[in-house]
Amino acid sequence: MSPKTSERGTKAGGRRGSLAEAMTPGRIVVLVLVVLALVFIFENTGETEIRLLIPVVTMPLWVALLSTGVIGALFGAFFMRRRR
Secondary structure, three states: OOHHHHHHHHHHHHHHHHHHHHOOHHHHHHHHHHHHHHHHHHHOOOEEEEEOOOOEEEEEHHHHHHHHHHHHHHHHHHHHHHHO
């Protein structure tokens, strides 16, 4: 077996390992929390009234929950990026 052949084998094995390296315990916890949040959001489909400063808006509860989650995630990403 030549050195070139053995290098290819380690690179192919390294690619498989990169997925395992990318899935850190913190990322797994975040992924599980995102899935649980989405299940919670889409289980709450009833209509609700929401006051947006002055007007009262009637919308499905899942839309309000999802938009609040997205806004929170954007703020979190913004502040984490500024900290670095």
